[in-house]
Amino acid sequence: MKRRNVMAALGGLPVAAALGSAARAQDAYPARIVKILVPFGPGGSTDIISRLIGKQLETMTGKPFVIENKPGATGMIGTTQVKNAPADGYTILLGSTSTLAANYSLYKSMTYEPSDFTTVAVNGTIGNFMLVKQDAPYKTVKEFVAYAKAQPKPLFSGYGNASSRVPAALFEVTTGVKFEEVAYRDAVASIQDLNAGRVDCVFPDQVVGESYVRSGYVRALAVTSKERSPLFPDVEAISETYPEYSIISYSCFAVRRETPDDIKKRLNRLIMDALYEPSVMERVKQLGFLPPPKDWTIAQCDAFVTKEREDWTRYIKLAKIEPQ
Numbered sequence: 001m002k003r004r005n006v007m008a009a010l011g012g013l014p015v016a017a018a019l020g021s022a023a024r025a026q027d028a029y030p031a032r033i034v035k036i037l038v039p040f041g042p043g044g045s046t047d048i049i050s051r052l053i054g055k056q057l058e059t060m061t062g063k064p065f066v067i068e069n070k071p072g073a074t075g076m077i078g079t080t081q082v083k084n085a086p087a088d089g090y091t092i093l094l095g096s097t098s099t100l101a102a103n104y105s106l107y108k109s110m111t112y113e114p115s116d117f118t119t120v121a122v123n124g125t126i127g128n129f130m131l132v133k134q135d136a137p138y139k140t141v142k143e144f145v146a147y148a149k150a151q152p153k154p155l156f157s158g159y160g161n162a163s164s165r166v167p168a169a170l171f172e173v174t175t176g177v178k179f180e181e182v183a184y185r186d187a188v189a190s191i192q193d194l195n196a197g198r199v200d201c202v203f204p205d206q207v208v209g210e211s212y213v214r215s216g217y218v219r220a221l222a223v224t225s226k227e228r229s230p231l232f233p234d235v236e237a238i239s240e241t242y243p244e245y246s247i248i249s250y251s252c253f254a255v256r257r258e259t260p261d262d263i264k265k266r267l268n269r270l271i272m273d274a275l276y277e278p279s280v281m282e283r284v285k286q287l288g289f290l291p292p293p294k295d296w297t298i299a300q301c302d303a304f305v306t307k308e309r310e311d312w313t314r315y316i317k318l319a320k321i322e323p324q
Contacts, residue, residue: 029089029266030063036253038094039078040161041071041186045207045287049123049251050094052283056274074161075099080111087256089263093117097249100305101312102162108323114309117254119301120264121271124289125250127225128167129209130238131194131202131218141222141241144201145175154178155200158190163249166312167203167224169319171238174245194218205249206231206288224248231288247315251289252305268298 034057038050047069054065070078079099085091093099100114130141138144148155157179159165164187172179179201184190187204191212194202201221206229213220213232220235226246228237238245253271255264274280276294284291292304 029263030061032090033064033066034090034092036065036067036092036094037078037082038067038069039071039075039081039099040069040096042069043208044187045126045205045249045289046094046096046251048207048287049284049289052280053123053253053271053274056277056280057270060270060274074103074106076103076107076111082254083112083116083256085256087258087260089255089259089267091255092267093254095119095252095254095305097163097308097312098161100252100254101309102166102316104309105313105316106162106321106323114305116257118257118259118264118298119252119254119305120267120298121253121275122292122296122301122304123251123253123275124284124291125225125248126206126287126289127223127229127237127248128164128203128205129213129220129235130167130171130222130224131191131204131209131213132200132221133194133197134216134219136200136219136221138221141236141238144221145177145241148175148177148200154180156180156182156198158182158184158193158199158202160184160187160190160204163205164190164203166315166319166321167247168201169321170245170247170315171203173318173320174238174242191218210288229288231286250305250308252301254305264298268301272296 036050036054038047040046050067054067057065070081075096075098079093082091082093103110104114138147157168159168168179182199187208190202191204191209193199195217212218220232222236222238223229224238224247226237226239228235272294275291
């Protein structure tokens with residue numbers, strides 16, 4: 001071999017070695033238990049999805065993916081815990097509209113910034129319900145608005161978190177009705193008070209509200225997404241009466257931004273593959289979520305969450321909700 005060819009071959013070794021090392025590091029992940037931290041209580045949509053995908057990730061990798069619920073402060077307690085964990089991919093945040101979009105504009109002081117995280121996968125989007133009492137006299141959004149405007153005092157609207165408060169406030173701005181807000185510890189408590197007649201409407205996510213609607217405990221007057229829900233085709237979308245009204249929620253997986261890129265890429269592929277496993281996908285759709293394309297990259301996932309944060313900032317300003 002000629003000397004220059006030998007030197008060229010030797011010169012390529014460090015690069016090849018580095019690439020091989022990165023590939024081995026990515027392939028080795030996960031090497032131990034991974035924690036998925038859900039910053040809300042058990043039973044909600046974020047919790048259910050995290051468990052579905054976590055179980056599938058265990059099957060795919062042979063390593064435990066442990067779900068840990070850390071509710072409180074509209075998701076800020078658990079989200080902050082992930083921010084303070086090592087940036088090694090072994091503590092994953094189950095992110096949501098509240099934690100990575102709405103909170104940013106609802107609170108003057110936060111213990112984290114949405115930019116502290118990289119979204120490695122989006123699980124899906126879903127609209128909220130507009131729920132009313134089962135025996136309420138109004139059967140359509142148009143009738144509800146007419147009824148509300150005819151009352152001498154504002155109707156009562158209950159909410160359990162930011163993602164159920166903002167749709168109600170945006171409804172006020174869009175329709176011209178007035179609500180008196182009533183805060184609850186969670187969406188379930190607000191639905192219970194709706195049934196008891198203590199509030200007139202609530203806007204919970206569809207996963208939380210589904211069983212109450214199907215059982216006849218309360219009635220779904222409408223959904224907040226642009227289109228009707230495939231699971232509730234007989235329930236109108238608010239946009240059918242007010243075309244400018246549309247608001248959705250989402251669920252995602254995120255890690256600290258400083259996490260190595262190879263680990264982020266590995267998580268992106270693992271989670272999207274887990275999401276599209278047929279049994280998981282069937283259950284996600286049964287929950288009412290619309291999943292993104294399987295080939296969504298980290299850049300696309302991160303851009304989606306950034307756009308949602310911008311949209312929710314606009315919604316909150318339109319609704320004239322002052323940061324607390």
